[in-house]
Amino acid sequence: MIENISIKPTGQFALAKNKQQHFILCQYQPAKKLVSKLNLNTREYSEMNVTGLNIPENHVLIYFGKSFYLHQFDNPLLYKINIEGNTSVEALDNKYDDIDKNTTKVNTEVAKLNRSGLKIVGNFNKIGINAKHNLVFSGCEINSVYENTLSLYKNRFEIRIFAEQNKNKYTFPDGSEIITDSRGMLTFRSSNKGIEEFYMPTTTYGFLALATQTEFGGSEYYLPEQTLLKIRTMEEMYDQYLTPFISQILDYGA
Numbered sequence: 001m002i003e004n005i006s007i008k009p010t011g012q013f014a015l016a017k018n019k020q021q022h023f024i025l026c027q028y029q030p031a032k033k034l035v036s037k038l039n040l041n042t043r044e045y046s047e048m049n050v051t052g053l054n055i056p057e058n059h060v061l062i063y064f065g066k067s068f069y070l071h072q073f074d075n076p077l078l079y080k081i082n083i084e085g086n087t088s089v090e091a092l093d094n095k096y097d098d099i100d101k102n103t104t105k106v107n108t109e110v111a112k113l114n115r116s117g118l119k120i121v122g123n124f125n126k127i128g129i130n131a132k133h134n135l136v137f138s139g140c141e142i143n144s145v146y147e148n149t150l151s152l153y154k155n156r157f158e159i160r161i162f163a164e165q166n167k168n169k170y171t172f173p174d175g176s177e178i179i180t181d182s183r184g185m186l187t188f189r190s191s192n193k194g195i196e197e198f199y200m201p202t203t204t205y206g207f208l209a210l211a212t213q214t215e216f217g218g219s220e221y222y223l224p225e226q227t228l229l230k231i232r233t234m235e236e237m238y239d240q241y242l243t244p245f246i247s248q249i250l251d252y253g254a
Helices: 097-114 234-253
Strands: 012-017 023-029 034-039 045-049 060-064 067-071 077-081 089-093 128-130 135-137 140-143 151-154 159-162 164-166 169-171 177-180 185-189 198-201 209-211 215-218
Touching (some): 060 097, 185 234, 198 234, 215 234
Antiparallel strands (some): 012 023, 034 045, 060 067, 140 151, 164 169, 169 177
């Protein structure tokens, strides 16, 4: 979804779904006095200049109760932004305690995530396979130290087989590929067509997951609330996808 958004990452953002279950991205640019909305499914875009509303500097963009708002904590003045249709902004002069309470709750949950220690690996280099037959990238080794889990650890072993880099694609001597992106996601494409394409997020200090288009195993942190994916154990996913992927490369060089 993020890869194809053609807007500049300036100002404040909020995301919600409309009645058609389309994702609506709202953007507020205080410096330009501009509020805009982009339907990420249909690419419909609309904007509104809010200079005449004289919105205070401390108001921030939030989502609450099926509408976007420009809101300041403990301030009765707020501005309601519609989700459906073209962008419109309505000034309201009422005290909304529920919005304050919800904003406090959201900020608390976000703070918990910031303290969780999870860090996305976004810059990749030196992808290869080490002497222990584990995949290595950016100084990290993918390993299963604890039962039924997969994590990243600091690599302590010599890299025996390197993948050749071409932009964000890393190709091993046998033709197997790993494609990276800035969101920290790895896509694995084996030269053995019997091994289905699979995916893995790259976060440090946490348990990982492996998935295909139909199956999922690992940390439920990466699993959507509603999914049709078949849930399997990490051990099953590891043995069926990652191990054969690595073995294919090793067998080629043997």
